[in-house]
Amino acid sequence: MGDINPDKIITTLQTIFSTEKILDLQELSEKTVNELYSFNVENKKYVIKILTRQPISEMDIYLFIS
Numbered sequence: 001m002g003d004i005n006p007d008k009i010i011t012t013l014q015t016i017f018s019t020e021k022i023l024d025l026q027e028l029s030e031k032t033v034n035e036l037y038s039f040n041v042e043n044k045k046y047v048i049k050i051l052t053r054q055p056i057s058e059m060d061i062y063l064f065i066s
Contacts, residue, residue: 004035004050013048017041 006025013022019041028036028047035050 009037009048009050013039013041 010022010025013025014020021041023040025037025039028038034052036047037050038045038047040046
């Protein structure tokens with residue numbers, strides 16, 4: 001995985017989803033400006049984009065796509 005600590009990602013996701021069952025965290029692409037990871041929670045697949053640059057607006061800070 002990129003420069004981001006995967007354990008920190010999982011800990012943050014556990015807080016957001018109120019569960020410890022964050023499964024299959026995988027980096028999706030190494031050739032983007034930001035870092036993309038997929039993961040599963042309770043049989044649903046999600047993708048998270050982690051910004052590696054300063055966000056342009058407050059809406060850019062957290063973005064979940066299911």
